[in-house]
Amino acid sequence: MKKVLIGSGSAFWGDIFDPALEMAQSGEVQYMGFDHLAELTMAILNRMKEKNPEAGYIPDIIPWMKRLLPVTTKNHIKMITNAGGANPLQAALEVKKVIQELKLGPMKIGVVSGDDILPYIDNIRAQGWKFKNLDTGEEDIDSIRDRIAAANAYTGADLIVKELKNGADMIIAGRVSDNALYVGPLMHEFGWKFDDPAYTDLIAAAVTVGHIIECSACVSGGMSNMWKVSERPWDIGFPIAEFYENGEAVITKPKGSGGIVNSWTVKEHLLYEIVDPANYLMPDGIGDFTALQLVEEGRNRVRVINMKGKKRPDTLKVCIGFKDGFIGEGLVYFPAPDALEKAKWAAKWVKERFKKSGVNFRELRVDFMGVNMLHGEAATIEDKDYNEVGLRIAGRTNTYKEAEVVRREATHLWTMGPVGASFGVPMNVRPVIALWPSLVPRDAVKVESQLMEVE
Amino acid sequence: MKKVKLAELAFARSGDKGDVSNIGLMAKSKNIYDYLAKVITPEKVKEYFGGMVKGGVEIYPVPHLDSLEIILRQALGGGATCTLRFDQTGKSMGPVLLGMEIQASEELLEEAKAVDLDIEKQYACS
Numbered sequence: 001m002k003k004v005l006i007g008s009g010s011a012f013w014g015d016i017f018d019p020a021l022e023m024a025q026s027g028e029v030q031y032m033g034f035d036h037l038a039e040l041t042m043a044i045l046n047r048m049k050e051k052n053p054e055a056g057y058i059p060d061i062i063p064w065m066k067r068l069l070p071v072t073t074k075n076h077i078k079m080i081t082n083a084g085g086a087n088p089l090q091a092a093l094e095v096k097k098v099i100q101e102l103k104l105g106p107m108k109i110g111v112v113s114g115d116d117i118l119p120y121i122d123n124i125r126a127q128g129w130k131f132k133n134l135d136t137g138e139e140d141i142d143s144i145r146d147r148i149a150a151a152n153a154y155t156g157a158d159l160i161v162k163e164l165k166n167g168a169d170m171i172i173a174g175r176v177s178d179n180a181l182y183v184g185p186l187m188h189e190f191g192w193k194f195d196d197p198a199y200t201d202l203i204a205a206a207v208t209v210g211h212i213i214e215c216s217a218c219v220s221g222g223m224s225n226m227w228k229v230s231e232r233p234w235d236i237g238f239p240i241a242e243f244y245e246n247g248e249a250v251i252t253k254p255k256g257s258g259g260i261v262n263s264w265t266v267k268e269h270l271l272y273e274i275v276d277p278a279n280y281l282m283p284d285g286i287g288d289f290t291a292l293q294l295v296e297e298g299r300n301r302v303r304v305i306n307m308k309g310k311k312r313p314d315t316l317k318v319c320i321g322f323k324d325g326f327i328g329e330g331l332v333y334f335p336a337p338d339a340l341e342k343a344k345w346a347a348k349w350v351k352e353r354f355k356k357s358g359v360n361f362r363e364l365r366v367d368f369m370g371v372n373m374l375h376g377e378a379a380t381i382e383d384k385d386y387n388e389v390g391l392r393i394a395g396r397t398n399t400y401k402e403a404e405v406v407r408r409e410a411t412h413l414w415t416m417g418p419v420g421a422s423f424g425v426p427m428n429v430r431p432v433i434a435l436w437p438s439l440v441p442r443d444a445v446k447v448e449s450q451l452m453e454v455e
Numbered sequence: 456m457k458k459v460k461l462a463e464l465a466f467a468r469s470g471d472k473g474d475v476s477n478i479g480l481m482a483k484s485k486n487i488y489d490y491l492a493k494v495i496t497p498e499k500v501k502e503y504f505g506g507m508v509k510g511g512v513e514i515y516p517v518p519h520l521d522s523l524e525i526i527l528r529q530a531l532g533g534g535a536t537c538t539l540r541f542d543q544t545g546k547s548m549g550p551v552l553l554g555m556e557i558q559a560s561e562e563l564l565e566e567a568k569a570v571d572l573d574i575e576k577q578y579a580c581s
Contacts, residue, residue: 040536056494135473225466229578267520272480273470277517277524293519324537365539374547377505394539435539
């Protein structure tokens with residue numbers, strides 16, 4: 001039975017590099033997906049591009065490709081990445097230089113772009129579409145229109161499939177969904193079509209498997225309840241899916257790598273960051289995780305069977321980022337005796353100072369680190385003398401200047417607070433890019449692709 | 456019946472989707488799942504988290520995985536990019552839920568313990 005071997009090389013901008021290189025060196029995969037984008041990342045990359053038209057992609061892709069391309073070329077592995085971010089074409093031009101420098105050509109790079117709908121968002125609205133906020137229910141973007149920093153649609157695998165068919169040796173895309181990085185190669189290899197209902201469950205299986213492996217270490221021992229039994233976690237191996245043409249898949253990791261893949265780690269990730277498990281909505285299909293079953297097939301191998309789902313939706317998710325104030329934050333730690341009392345005293349002191357300086361807070365938050373910062377109202381406060389307690393104070397304001405007051409008053413606690421007040425390094429005020437999740441008609445998004453030939 | 460923390464009967468992992476905190480609650484056995492599916496109600500979860508969860512709570516059963524998907528709306532201070540929470544993406548919400556106290560029978564507790572021992576035995580690292 002035909003099978004396709006596909007692995008995950010990255011889950012975010014800043015992921016560790018060696019598991020990707022080790023997977024490429026192992027030669028155990030034909031394709032590797034590299035996700036580098038999160039909601040906020042697109043707004044940051046857009047700002048980089050505004051300042052410099054030749055920026056706006058994930059800069060790490062250059063040093064990564066210098067080390068990966070010699071190995072992937074030798075082992076015939078095709079890399080699919082969304083590191084193009086806000087500027088896929090420029091990213092491809094830079095990777096072209098790497099290929100030429102290292103004399104790895106001839107190669108073909110598939111460049112996929114067109115997810116940025118900001119340039120024509122008003123045209124879409126003029127045709128009667130409203131960008132309703134899926135979180136708050138607000139009808140359209142009028143109240144934030146002049147503050148929008150990015151608007152990117154999560155596009156699907158269509159053009160990845162197209163350029164692989166055209167002979168691309170690697171794909172550099174913009175904001176294609178993380179999931180499409182995996183669905184694309186599988187659709188290409190197996191020849192599935194979106195419009196043929198015979199393939200609906202198979203594509204949904206690819207969507208499901210994409211979800212399982214797209215977050216790199218998160219299914220192979222990272223962020224896991226299995227942390228105590230994860231083997232050499234510092235040598236963690238990123239996940240590999242062996243996808244079979246009958247729609248079953250085995251989740252595993254490179255031989256000899258550290259970490260753990262068992263039915264618990266796969267469950268953890270299936271249930272991770274989803275809402276309705278029967279309707280996992282992605283641009284290429286809808287996965288139904290309530291039908292599938294997991295079968296452990298020996299150490300670090302889990303088979304996923306009976307994957308089902310529905311055909312892809314007519315709308316795409318669009319993430320609109322807009323400027324929405326500033327956050328200022330301060331942190332001070334107090335030692336025993338009376339650590340918690342000292343922290344409470346300091347919280348009162350700092351609040352009085354805010355009153356005096358007349359800051360208008362949109363929101364102010366006080367946490368006692370080591371006591372209730374993560375547990376909130378679910379914390380059981382013990383009547384004991386804690387060794388140490390931290391005071392964390394965070395405020396959101398409309399202006400930079402007001403947010404700066406939070407930071408400054410927290411530092412004043414160093415000299416004016418209770419005895420023993422200890423501080424680290426003060427945190428800088430940060431601008432807030434709030435997110436407006438919405439939908440856009442699939443047909444309204446002008447995705448495009450090209451094949452860049454490198455001699 | 457014995458009063459225990461949920462951690463004895465299940466694993467949990469949580470993350471974010473905008474202002475939604477989602478918790479995958481994985482029962483340690485089929486029997487435990489059947490029991491938890493009855494006693495872990497949206498009302499009980501909402502009460503446990505108190506003011507941390509400003510919106511509604513929904514629970515989706517995933518019986519083939521012996522798991523519950525717990526959805527907490529308006530629970531992350533507006534979402535990762537604008538929240539004042541230290542834990543911006545709600546990674547701690549699952550483990551925090553495991554601190555909830557519930558009643559459990561000796562049989563279920565023994566089943567759970569057997570699963571813990573099995574994991575330790577199977578995957579023990581040298």
